[in-house]
Each structure stands twice: as C-alpha cells, then as structure tokens.
Ligand SMILES: Nc1nc2c(ncn2[C@@H]2O[C@H](COP(=O)(O)OP(=O)(O)O)[C@@H](O)[C@H]2O)c(=O)[nH]1
C-alpha cells in the first residue's frame with residue numbers, strides 16, 4: 001500500500017510554439033507509472049518553481065526550444081535554492097549544443113539534458129536510477 | 143522532530159511543508175496520522191466546495207474563474223484537483239493546473255494535483271486528509287475538483303459543504319444518461335459551455351428531473367449557466383454557492399452535516415485501519431496465493447477460506 005510514487009513536473013518555459021515533445025515525454029513517464037504534473041506552455045521560471053513546490057515533485061523536466069536555455073536553467077535553480085527546494089532535480093530536453101550541455105551540468109544547473117531523438121525509455125531509466133540514488137543517499141545520511 | 147517541523151510549517155502556511163504533508167498523506171506515510179492529529183485542532187474553519195462532472199465539462203476552467211472571484215473578495219484558497227490514475231500502469235497525467243495559470247504566483251492560492259491512485263477507497267481518505275492540511279494552513283476556502291466517474295463523485299459529499307455538478311449542453315452527457323447518483327449529490331447545477339447550442343434543453347431536462355424527485359427537498363438546487371471563456375454566469379454561480387452556504391447555516395444543516403460526517407469519518411477510519419492491516423498481511427503472501435489456487439480448483443470455498451485467513455490475521459497491529 002504505502003507506495004512512494006515518482007512525481008515529475010513537465011513544463012515548457014519560454015514563448016515559442018508547440019509542446020508536442022513535452023507531451024510525448026509526459027505520456028511516456030505516465031506509462032512508466034509516474035505521476036506527471038503537466039503545466040502547459042509559456043511558463044515563467046517563477047511559475048515553474050512555484051508549481052514544483054506546491055506539487056512536491058521530485059524532478060522538474062523542462063522542454064526548451066527557444067535557445068534561452070542558458071538563462072532559464074540557472075534561473076530555475078536559483079529560485080529553487082531561494083525557496084529551500086534545491087533538492088528538486090532539474091532535467092531538460094531540446095535542441096541544445098553539446099558545450100552548453102556540459103556547462104549547464106558542470107555548473108549544477110541541470111542534472112541531465114536529453115537532445116532530440118533520445119528514446120523516451122532512456123529518460124525513464126535515467127529518472128528511475130536518479131531516484132534510487134537519491135533515496136539510498138537519504139537513508140545513508142539519516 | 144521532523145513531524146513537528148511539518149506541523150509548524152503547515153500552521154504557518156509554509157508552502158513547502160504543506161506540500162510535504164500532502165505527499166505523506168498520499169504515500170500512506172507511517173507518520174501521517176500523527177501529523178493529522180496535531181493539525182486537527184486548527185481545522186474546521188475552511189468552507190469546502192466540491193466540483194464534479196464528466197471529463198472535459200470545464201471543471202478546471204470553472205475553478206479558475208472561481209479562484210478569481212474568491213480572491214477579489216479577499217479570501218484565501220486551496221485547490222485539490224484530482225485526475226484519474228491509469229489502472230494499468232499506476233501513472234497519471236495531472237493537467238488541471240494548465241487552466242489555473244493565472245493564479246500560479248498568487249501566494250494566497252495553493253493548488254495541488256492528485257492522482258486517484260490505488261484501492262481501498264484510499265482516494266476519498268487522501269482527499270479528505272489533504273483538505274485538513276489546507277484548512278489548518280489557514281485557507282478560507284478549499285475547492286476540490288474530481289472527475290465525475292466511478293466512486294469519486296459520490297465520495298465528494300463526504301467532504302464538500304457545497305457540491306457543484308457540472309453538465310454541458312447536449313453532448314454525451316445528456317441529463318437522462320447521467321446516473322441517478324450524481325443528480326442527488328448536487329447542491330448547485332452548473333450548465334457550462336452555455337455558448338454552445340442546447341443549453342436551454344439541458345436546463346429544462348435538469349428541471350424535469352428535479353420536479354420528478356424533489357418535492358420533499360427543502361433545498362432545490364439552482365441551475366446556473368456559465369461560459370468560462372468570457373466568465374459570463376460565473377458571478378451567478380458564486381451567488382448560488384453563497385445562498386447554499388447561508389441555507390446550510392440558517393437551517394442548522396451545516397452543523398448536522400458536519401456532525402454526521404464526523405460520525406462516518408471515524409467509522410471510515412476504523413474500517414480503513416482494519417482493511418489496511420488485513421491487506422498488508424494477506425495480499426501477496428505465498429500462502430494467500432496457495433489458498434486462491436485451492437479455491438479455484440474447488441478444494442475449498444471462499445467463505446471458509448476467508449474465515450480461516452481472518453483467524454490468522456494479527457489485528458493488534460491496526461491498533462498501534
Ligand atoms: N465552448 C466552451 N468551451 C469550454 C468552456 N469551458 C471550458 N471549455 C473547454 O473545454 C475543455 C475542457 O476544459 P477543462 O476545464 O479542462 O475541463 P475539465 O476536464 O472538466 O476540468 C477545454 O478545451 C476548455 O477550453 C466554455 O464555457 N465554452
């Protein structure tokens with residue numbers, strides 16, 4: 001009974017167009033047994049973080065096509081920390097150049113970034129593994 | 143202790159702690175009842191509005207409109223929006239927030255999405271407990287959106303003071319096809335999408351249903367037409383909610399309702415503890431699988447087997 005479900009917020013920040021990619025990922029995560037809070041298009045970083053807090057998600061998944069990734073990821077991480085919610089992981093997907101991915105990850109502004117064409121199963125596996133590590137880490141500490 | 147931090151956080155309206163408390167409730171955390179006990183003295187102040195209806199009827203859009211109205215009157219609001227969990231994968235897409243974005247940054251609005259999740263009537267339990275958290279945090283009004291299919295629509299009266307049933311013109315949910323149960327739980331009928339043709343007919347059908355069944359009812363549910371796109375009719379919807387809440391208070395029915403609800407709640411809690419204990423000890427055990435196999439092959443029967451198993455269940459555990 002007492003089952004801990006993985007909760008993921010899927011958001012599409014920025015002003016550009018469609019959310020097809022985000023929806024495909026949302027469905028894949030649902031089919032993998034996760035609870036996906038879907039907030040739709042045109043989210044500001046403030047809205048994303050506020051929703052993540054109220055929904056108590058484990059992970060925020062951002063779909064970014066606009067090229068604004070170098071400002072959006074750091075801003076979201078900054079807001080999470082300000083709200084003492086730095087333990088919520090941030091991952092993303094979109095057309096993001098290799099070197100930007102490396103920079104975002106090494107600066108701790110993203111835990112993983114998946115480029116277009118990544119199989120959804122890879123994202124599912126990554127999340128499951130990250131959650132396992134997080135839980136065992138917590139147990140190790142307490 | 144961790145519990146105390148969460149309790150203090152909820153009472154001071156800390157959003158992170160409120161969210162945590164609701165997660166503990168959803169996850170059946172072993173500490174949840176201690177937290178709920180500590181919160182209980184601070185509850186009973188929020189007015190609870192339930193909104194139910196078929197998927198796509200416009201419930202979330204109506205909640206969004208209702209939020210604007212409540213906020214313009216200076217009331218703080220908590221929202222619980224329930225979407226169905228897939229019975230096959232256990233996953234869910236919770237999309238009600240999409241329609242409530244306008245209120246996303248309002249610190250006096252707290253919105254939480256929940257999946258219907260598992261078995262054992264756990265949803266109505268979890269919803270009720272989540273309402274307690276929002277109530278204890280000081281929200282004046284709690285709005286609960288549930289999908290009007292299956293059990294949840296009837297469960298709504300276990301916690302809502304005023305229940306809105308949302309219908310749409312013609313469409314698939316013509317009034318005749320709606321189960322009798324849902325008509326009876328309505329305190330207010332909302333005919334949403336009144337911009338579409340057929341709204342008059344829907345209103346007429348509801349009136350006929352009410353005339354047939356309701357002669358003895360002291361409260362005849364009003365019917366309001368709404369269009370969430372431009373907000374028309376939503377003030378009338380709010381006025382109808384207010385009238386119902388005044389009716390409940392003046393007639394003494396609110397007190398009676400809450401007393402009756404408390405009575406049922408305690409019985410529910412007892413049943414729930416027993417059920418969970420039985421479930422934990424019986425379900426999934428190899429012995430149980432064995433018994434099931436023997437029933438299927440007619441070596442024994444379910445009636446004797448149930449009794450036999452029950453004798454072995456340690457019920458002391460549900461008293462801890
Ligand atoms: N024409 C029309 N469409 C509406 C109205 N209210 C909601 N909708 C649409 O109905 C769909 C479902 O709305 P939603 O609020 O999510 O319904 P819910 O599933 O009951 O929560 C959306 O596409 C809305 O835009 C309305 O008053 N008129």
Ligand SMILES: [Mg+2]
Pocket residue numbers: 201202203237238287
């Ligand atoms: Mg909805």
